Amino acid sequence: MSVNVALNSQLRPRVGHDKFSKPRLLVLATALVSLCGGTIAYATPTALVAARVIDGRSSTLSRATVVVVEGKKIIAMGDRSIIPANADVIELGDATLMPGMINVHEHPLMSSSDYQNAHLATSSAYKALTALAGLQKLLLAGWTGVRVMGDADVGYANQDLRRVIDAGLFLGPRMSGAAHYLSITGGGGDVNYLSPEQTVRPDGLIADGPEEIRKAIRNEIKYGSDWTKLLVTGAFESVGDDPRNVAFSPEELKAAVEESARHRVPVAAHAHATEGIRQAVRAGVRSIEHGTYVDDETLHEMARRGTFLVPTVYLGDYYDQGDQLRAQDKNDEYIKNGRADFLATILRAHQYGVKLAIGLDLGVGIADPSVYANEFVVFVEAGIPPMAAIQAGTRVAAELLRWDDRLGTLEIGKLADIIAVPGNPLVDITALRQVSMVMLDGHVVKRPGVSQPIAGILLAANAP
Ligand SMILES: [Zn+2]
Numbered sequence: 291m292s293v294n295v296a297l298n299s300q301l302r303p304r305v306g307h308d309k310f311s312k313p314r315l316l317v318l319a320t321a322l323v324s325l326c327g328g329t330i331a332y333a334t335p336t337a338l339v340a341a342r343v344i345d346g347r348s349s350t351l352s353r354a355t356v357v358v359v360e361g362k363k364i365i366a367m368g369d370r371s372i373i374p375a376n377a378d379v380i381e382l383g384d385a386t387l388m389p390g391m392i393n394v395h396e397h398p399l400m401s402s403s404d405y406q407n408a409h410l411a412t413s414s415a416y417k418a419l420t421a422l423a424g425l426q427k428l429l430l431a432g433w434t435g436v437r438v439m440g441d442a443d444v445g446y447a448n449q450d451l452r453r454v455i456d457a458g459l460f461l462g463p464r465m466s467g468a469a470h471y472l473s474i475t476g477g478g479g480d481v482n483y484l485s486p487e488q489t490v491r492p493d494g495l496i497a498d499g500p501e502e503i504r505k506a507i508r509n510e511i512k513y514g515s516d517w518t519k520l521l522v523t524g525a526f527e528s529v530g531d532d533p534r535n536v537a538f539s540p541e542e543l544k545a546a547v548e549e550s551a552r553h554r555v556p557v558a559a560h561a562h563a564t565e566g567i568r569q570a571v572r573a574g575v576r577s578i579e580h581g582t583y584v585d586d587e588t589l590h591e592m593a594r595r596g597t598f599l600v601p602t603v604y605l606g607d608y609y610d611q612g613d614q615l616r617a618q619d620k621n622d623e624y625i626k627n628g629r630a631d632f633l634a635t636i637l638r639a640h641q642y643g644v645k646l647a648i649g650l651d652l653g654v655g656i657a658d659p660s661v662y663a664n665e666f667v668v669f670v671e672a673g674i675p676p677m678a679a680i681q682a683g684t685r686v687a688a689e690l691l692r693w694d695d696r697l698g699t700l701e702i703g704k705l706a707d708i709i710a711v712p713g714n715p716l717v718d719i720t721a722l723r724q725v726s727m728v729m730l731d732g733h734v735v736k737r738p739g740v741s742q743p744i745a746g747i748l749l750a751a752n753a754p
Pocket residue numbers: 395397439651
């Protein structure tokens with residue numbers, strides 16, 4: 291049996307997810323559920339009305355200008371004639387509706403660009419609290435999903451963040467990912483600038499040889515990771531290693547992919563050097579992170595195998611702003627001699643049919659969420675059509691995360707993670723920096739012209 295409950299759409303309770311409801315409404319909903327033993331059918335759908343719609347799937351604008359949401363899901367798309375008489379209508383004017391953006395490479399606990407050092411300065415609990423505030427700001431900037439790719443934390447605060455968000459205790463984007471990156475001794479996840487007499491715990495999980503790798507992966511999964519993250523080559527932002535060197539051996543890569551696969555956990559491989567990328571692709575990783583020096587032969591192999599590429603290309607630009615990094619010289623060299631080639635590589639990857647996804651490789655504790663949309667801007671600078679760039683941060687990103695059965699596109703039956711941006715982002719991609727409306731799981735969490743905090747949601751006091 292279902293019950294019709296007329297509630298303001300912003301306060302509508304979700305069965306099993308009450309973070310949006312006032313306690314009184316929660317009691318009402320709980321009582322109704324327990325009285326009737328069934329699900330609640332909501333009487334008030336929400337109709338989002340805009341000038342245009344990007345559905346994340348088609349290569350042109352959708353013919354729809356209205357998206358109707360009931361409960362958590364999209365139930366109709368079309369013109370104004372489909373708006374139900376009882377709908378809460380949100381008029382967005384000259385705006386474009388599109389799927390919520392998904393950042394597939396995030397480090398929420400990083401609080402400083404000097405990440406190999408910064409993880410030593412604050413506790414795991416402090417990092418969790420500051421990252422929660424940052425993730426909420428990221429959500430309000432239009433990012434409804436993130437994949438964590440290791441973090442500046444010896445603990446598992448990022449997994450606890452995911453737990454409290456999933457439990458509905460706090461508002462935040464959907465989360466997935468790896469608590470830590472696995473690194474060889476002396477690799478990008480190790481601390482390589484202290485004297486041999488000093489012992490500190492690096493933020494990476496140091497694992498050498500197939501057996502240590504298996505054990506590290508089992509620990510990661512034990513404490514919540516649903517991805518394995520490997521630092522397969524050296525990195526740009528770390529001291530003491532070289533992005534052109536391969537860290538893990540083919541035997542170690544094979545063990546990592548095998549062990550992860552037995553737990554149905556996919557592997558993401560940080561890799562810059564061609565040889566490392568090739569070995570990781572052949573070992574069966576699901577995504578290559580960065581891919582700076584990938585050659586055409588390997589790109590073709592990635593296209594054939596369906597390996598995703600997450601180029602995180604804006605990252606280098608972000609750090610081209612003065613002396614921010616302990617290893618600033620490596621980034622400076624890349625900007626001078628590598629950036630133009632990398633943009634050309636990304637365009638060729640797109641042309642060869644490699645699945646490109648949007649990832650920032652920043653952290654909400656480092657960068658303002660408004661700069662996150664710059665990854666789309668740089669994709670377009672590389673020559674990728676704006677629609678393909680948008681799909682890289684919506685549909686393709688959802689596919690990478692295996693969320694594509696329910697997220698990543700605006701289609702009837704999909705979960706309603708929807709944003710609105712001013713104007714037409716196909717004409718001006720920078721519109722993605724100014725998200726005006728955010729709906730998460732069918733709930734409007736940001737609405738144009740409404741500044742009051744939404745009841746039942748804990749937001750940082752200075753959240754936009
Ligand atoms: Zn990263």
